Amino acid sequence: MKKQNYFTSLFFAGLVAMGSVSCDDNNDDKDTTPVVIKPGANDKISTVHQDQVAAMKQTFTLDAAGGAIEGEEGTIVSFYANSFFKSNGDPVTGDVTIELVxxxxxxxxxxxxxxxxxxxASGNIATLVSGGEFFVNAKQGDEQLVLNGTFQIEAPADKTGGIDQGMKPFMGAEQCDEGICKNVWRQQDRDMKIGESTYNIFQNQFGWTNIDRWYNDPRPKTTLFVDVPEGYDNTNCSVYLSYDGEPTALASFDRYDSETGLFTEHYGQIPIGLEVHFIMVSVIDEQWxxxxxxxTIGADHVETFTELQPITEAALITLIDELP
Structure with missing residues (x-):
């Protein structure tokens, strides 16, 4: 039923989109060829993604003596007494602001x-399956605080399909390629307790944390390429690979060749025969x-997009979350 809902949503979204980008029905020529919308110089996809992170950021007030906050999705972040110091080494007293994504x-x-x-471990970029990603930070006023010791993240496992004993803690790290920067995850050698219904990480630094396991598929691997419409590149669109059957596995094509106009992934680690969905998004004049x-992935697979359709952010969220 979930797959049926997805394709029903996609069908109606497509009907709306075609009406939005086709020529006027009152045109004497009755030309229904879709208008190919191209991004402008100011349509930077990185800015859109940054704004989305900012919009998801929740803030809480906590006494520096310690305590816990709970996010809208049920994540609990707990701090011990004397967890916060200023950059000059002075202990913090009074209220602090906790940021959570x-x-x-x-x-x-x-x-x-x-x-x-x-x-x-080999230095290659490979796909992970997530049990939750979290940004945690602490400030007092405009001053960035320094963590003393550790804090605990308690994540409800039912948000990602239930307990998976293979999950490990990862820390986010920024990686830049030709001026385009994105987050990648590095596994940590840290304590993590898996309970009956929660994952519990004891983190020793502010920033991004991810609960993950490595995606494992024994089939032969290949490299993927994605051909996007003229006028699109890695500055104004993002291209993704959604793994069917894995609701929290989403890879990005973060390499772009300006000479060929092709996006690709890094190390040819995609299993041949894998069933997937390719996704391309852009924001033009604040419109998604x-x-x-x-x-189904074949050897040296090339996927081609010829046009994009307009969609509301709410409808896009529904389509992505209803993917098989």
Missing amino acids: EIYRKSQMLLTNMTTQGID YYAIKSA
Whole structure:
């Protein structure tokens, strides 16, 4: 039933979109060829993703003596007494502001560009399956605080399909390629307790934390390429790979060749025969545009997008979260 809802939503979104980008029905020529919308110089997709992170940020007031806060999605972050210091080494007293971002759903990963790719033991970028991504920070006024010791993140496992004993803690790290920067995950050698219904991480630094396991598929691997419409590149659109059957696995095509106009992933780690959905999004004049294609991965797979359709952010969220 979930797949049926997805394709029903996609059908009606497509009907609305075609009406939005086709020529006027009153035109004497009755030309119904879709208008190809191209991004302008100011349509920077990185700015859109940053704004999405900012919009998801929750703030809480906590006494520096310690305590806990609970996010809208049920994440609990607990701090011990004397956890906060100023940059000069002075202990903090009084109220502090705790910042929290919770990401559990595939749509949230896409909107914020916080995808599930990590750097493995060989230095390659490989796909992860997430049990939740979290940004935690502390300030007093405008001053950034320093963590003393550890804090605890308690994440409800039912948000990502239930307990998975293979989950490990990861820390976010920024990686830049030709001026385009994104987050990648590095596994940490830290304590993590898996309870009956929660994951519990004891983190020793502010920033991004992810609960993950490595995606494992024994089939032969290949490299993927995505051809996007003329006028689109890595500055004004984002391209993703959604793994069917994995509700919290979303990879990004974060390499772009300006000579060929192709997006690709890093190390040819995509299993041949894998069933997936390719996703392309852009924001033009504050309007979301998208395209989604289902596919079964073949050797040296090339997926081609020819046009994007307009969609509301709410409808896009629904489509992404209803992917199989």
